[in-house]
Ligand code: HEC
């Protein structure tokens with residue numbers, strides 16, 4: 001919560017003058033000047049420990065487990081895949097400020113957080129995102145939780161690193177619609193950014209460059225760790241962490257009938273592969289060919305990266321085009337018949353794990369209960385109450401000032 005500091009009220013005859021003064025000061029103080037007092041954190045976010053070289057290293061109970069990948073999928077004590085860490089607290093904190101600052105977009109009206117809103121599981125609650133120019137994106141905004149572990153980014157797996165990925169939204173016409181020159185010019189104009197970049201990248205002669213913008217954004221995103229859900233507590237040995245219904249759901253999820261865990265493999269609940277499962281496109285829209293374009297491979301037509309199911313209860317609507325409004329609808333898709341949503345004349349090579357599980361209504365409900373046990377936002381970073389540019393987010397669905405944090 002925001003702290004309120006009580007102000008001393010001056011003597012009565014001065015009250016009117018004091019009120020007028022305060023109002024005028026608030027109205028006419030240029031927004032930029034409030035930025036001068038920004039400092040960067042010198043501690044790592046929760047879940048990380050600072051090492052001797054000022055780098056934050058991930059700490060998780062999963063690091064105690066050997067990989068059981070060859071001993072059956074979906075095991076509780078399966079190790080985590082390799083991850084990105086080793087950023088300094090200052091780099092992570094600078095990335096946080098940049099992530100929430102609309103100064104990154106061409107029209108200074110749209111921040112990363114508009115489409116990856118921490119209050120909405122780092123997604124935006126829309127079926128398909130809307131960019132700086134009001135243009136609708138063809139796809140929905142994925143959650144960014146646990147992206148430290150991902151090897152491929154975007155629904156069609158067209159990017160191999162967070163650094164490469166960030167160049168997409170920054171300079172895409174349908175997202176933030178900026179140019180490298182404009183972006184650098186805008187950041188240089190904000191009084192504090194040159195100093196903050198120097199603090200975060202002390203060894204660089206010229207720290208305010210696109211590479212470091214992207215490095216700081218990567219540092220922040222790799223700090224978004226969600227591995228303390230009821231499911232995780234259960235996996236680490238707390239048998240009371242899941243309700244009876246969630247446990248029933250876990251068993252359906254892992255069963256060779258439903259086969260969910262073959263693709264949504266614990267502990268990340270994605271095997272990071274591309275799969276063609278044949279989800280429907282929104283009414284009237286053409287087939288999104290997905291990974292076919294990335295790999296120039298016809299067999300991957302309509303293939304998408306298996307998304308994580310971490311914090312999935314927070315990120316409706318679902319699938320690449322947000323076609324399903326609820327988790328129940330998204331789950332039902334899997335039991336309506338293999339290929340039922342593929343239009344006639346469309347040839348998709350559906351993955352062999354997409355089968356005919358004939359799940360009962362109760363089993364579907366239990367799967368939804370179980371996916372609810374994958375929620376953990378305990379390490380949610382605080383939303384800055386103000387950002388160095390002094391700009392506020394212009395989007396009606398997002399307002400920095402109304403959110404708590406420092
Ligand atoms: C206009 C809304 C919008 C904005 C602004 C936006 N994104 Fe995205 N983001 C999306 C959409 C939509 C996708 C999926 C695009 C696709 O798969 O083709 C995406 C995908 C991603 C991914 C890939 C996640 C994954 O699991 O594959 C990352 C990471 C990401 N964005 C980070 C950022 C960062 C960092 C910024 C700010 C520099 C940003 N985004 C700005 C909408 C947005």
Ligand code: HEC
Pocket residue numbers: 253258259260261262263264274275276277279304305306307308309312315317318319320321327330331334351352353354367
């Ligand atoms: C063959 C691999 C595969 C199997 C098996 C599978 N999924 Fe998926 N799942 C995917 C892919 C790929 C997507 C993204 C598809 C798209 O966007 O069109 C997805 C998307 C989802 C989503 C939406 C995620 C989001 O962020 O929008 C949910 C929920 C989901 N799956 C749950 C399940 C459940 C429950 C089961 C078991 C009944 C299951 N999946 C079985 C591959 C699989």
